[in-house]
Amino acid sequence: MTSFQRLDYQRTIIGYHGCDKAVAAEVLQNHQHLRPSENTYDWLGKGVYFWEHAPRRALEFAHEQKRRGKVEEPAVLGAYIHLGRCFDLTDVEHTRQLGVAYGDFKDILTDEGQPVPMNRAASSDDHDLLLRELDCALINWYMRRLDRQAGVPYAYQTLRGVFQEGAAAFNGSTIREKSHIQICVRDTQCVIGYFLPTTHF
Template sequence: MREFDYQRLVIGYHGCDASVRDKVIQKGDQLQASPKRYDWLGHGIYFWEHGPARALEWAKEQKKRGKLKTPAVLGAVLHLGSCFDLLDAEYTDMLAQAYPLFVDSTKAAKKTLPNNRPLDASDKDQLLRDLDCAVVNWTIEEFEKDGTAHFHSVRGVFQEGLKVFPKSGIHRRSHIQIAVRDPACILGYFQPPSKR
C-alpha cells in the first residue's frame, strides 16, 4: 500500500441508491468521483465524516428530486492521505491566497467567474457551490502542476440548515464533508446497520 503523509483514519458515509450500495458491497464495484461543477469541495467521491444520519437524509432528498429510487448509506474506512484540510488554517490561508490568482486566471482566459447559487427559492445556504468548487479544483491543480504538492482528499466543515433554536450558532445540518480525490484512500466499504 502506498505511504500517505496525513496519518488520519476516519469513517465516512456516502448517501446513495441501494443498488449502488449493493454493487459496492456485493460485487466489489467502486464509487465514481463526482465531476459536478457545483460540488462544495471540488471533484471527488463524497462522504459525510461520522455522519450516517446526514448521509441518509441527503439520499432521501435525492429521492424527492427523482435522482434515486431507494435511499441508502454506504460506509467506508478512509485514510485521508495528503489532505487539503479546510479545518486547518494553513489550508484556508492557502485558499484565500489562491483566490485572487484564480480570478486573474479566469479573466485572462476570458471566462466568466462562477458564482455560488441557490438550488431553489427556499435555499438560503446556496447549495450549488460553483465558485467554491472551481477555486478548490484550480488551487489543487496549480499545486500539482508545479510539483509543490499532491492532494489525495479535501475536507471541510459546513454550517447548513436552520438554527436549532433562536439566536443559536448551531445549525441542524452542520457537517464535515470529505471529497476523496484518490480512490486509494478508501481502505474498505461496509454496510452500516439500519436503525429501527
C-alpha cells in the first residue's frame, strides 16, 4: 500500500474564499467550481485556495485584492471540503519529504542550466516574502512526480499548511496578526458544496 493511500483524511472542514461578488454569484448560480490559481508565487502550488475556518481573513484578502484592482466588490464564498488524501505540512512526514525532494529538484535545475527559484518580497516593507516562487515551484514539481508514480490524476487531492504572517499581535510577541491555515484544493471533487455565508463578520 502506497503512502498516499494510507494518509486519506476522513475529515471535512469549512473553507472560505475571498473573491469578487460576481465570481461568488457565478459559482453558486451556475453550479461551477472556482478556477484553480496558477500564479508562480502561490504558497502551496497550483489549486483552489481557501482559508480554513477564517471568514474574516478571507474578507480581508478580498479587500486587499480590491486595492490591487483585481476585485470590484469584495465577497466571501464558503465551501465544505473533504480533505481526502491531504499533503499536510503540519505533519513532519510531509515537511521532511519536501526537504528530500528539494535536493532532487535543485539538482535537475542545475543540470539543465536553470536557476533555482527564490521566495521574494512583494515590496520594501514585506518581511514575510509573500512571493513564494521557490515553494510554489517545488510543490508543483513534487506533486507532479507523485502523480506519475501513483498513476492517478491526484496522488494528493489537497494540501494544507499553517503560515505565520503579518506584524506581531502585541509588543514582544511571536504571535502574528495574520497567521492562518491555508487549504489548496487540487482535486475539485473534494469540494462537497459551496455556500454564501449569512453571518456578518
